[in-house]
Amino acid sequence: MPVPLQERIPYFPEHVETPRLILRPATPEDCQELNAALHETWPDLQTWMDWADRLPSVAETALFLQRAAAAYHAGRDCMLVACHRSTRELVLCTGLHPRDRRVPKFEIGYWCRARYQRQGYVTEAVQAVTRAGFEHAGARRIEIRCDSRNVRSRRVAEQAGYHLEAILRHDRRAPDGSLRDTLLFVLLSEEFFARPPK
């Protein structure tokens, strides 16, 4: 009998290709490059990501990646890196994070290495993660959340076909301590399959 989509472990494929990127689960071998990308992108990350309170050491990045790989293989979470198909350089990090298995519902997060920003890589990756989420993981709903002031992140969600469902006012604290309104972007499986992106 085929395994129901939402029970697949791991629930994300080991390898997904887009025109310019290879997406795959993060592994401990990504340590040096991920750490370099974090350093390079730190001003952006510090502004928008609540986990970016302190630059991690190489050892801390290694431990983080070990845990991420274990979570992927156990089907608990999925942190992904996207590498350039020609240079093999790490371009961005993204992930498909389970939020409620009974729906099933997931959330996509992302950040892009500074030197690769504003070239459409993030939108390309988010479209591919979205497709795998619906087609492979059996998602019925995928969310993208961002600070209402994060115009570039908002554009990625819109370009990837997500709909603004709600504005959660004073939802969280931004890294600078200010109260942040969160934009909640959503795509349902019905909407995706009615008009899958090319």
Ligand SMILES: CC(C)(COP(=O)(O)OP(=O)(O)OC[C@H]1O[C@@H](n2cnc3c(N)ncnc32)[C@H](O)[C@@H]1OP(=O)(O)O)[C@@H](O)C(=O)NCCC(=O)NCCS
């Ligand atoms: C938010 C973030 C991921 C957006 O990255 P990005 O590089 O702007 O997004 P994309 O890769 O999709 O690139 C889109 C831009 O590239 C341009 N572009 C250039 N070549 C392109 C191509 N071949 N195809 C598509 N777009 C292209 C688009 O016009 C667009 O520019 P615009 O924003 O001026 O309209 C990035 O700013 C970032 O990492 N920020 C810090 C972390 C963060 O905020 N994460 C999100 C938290 S919710």
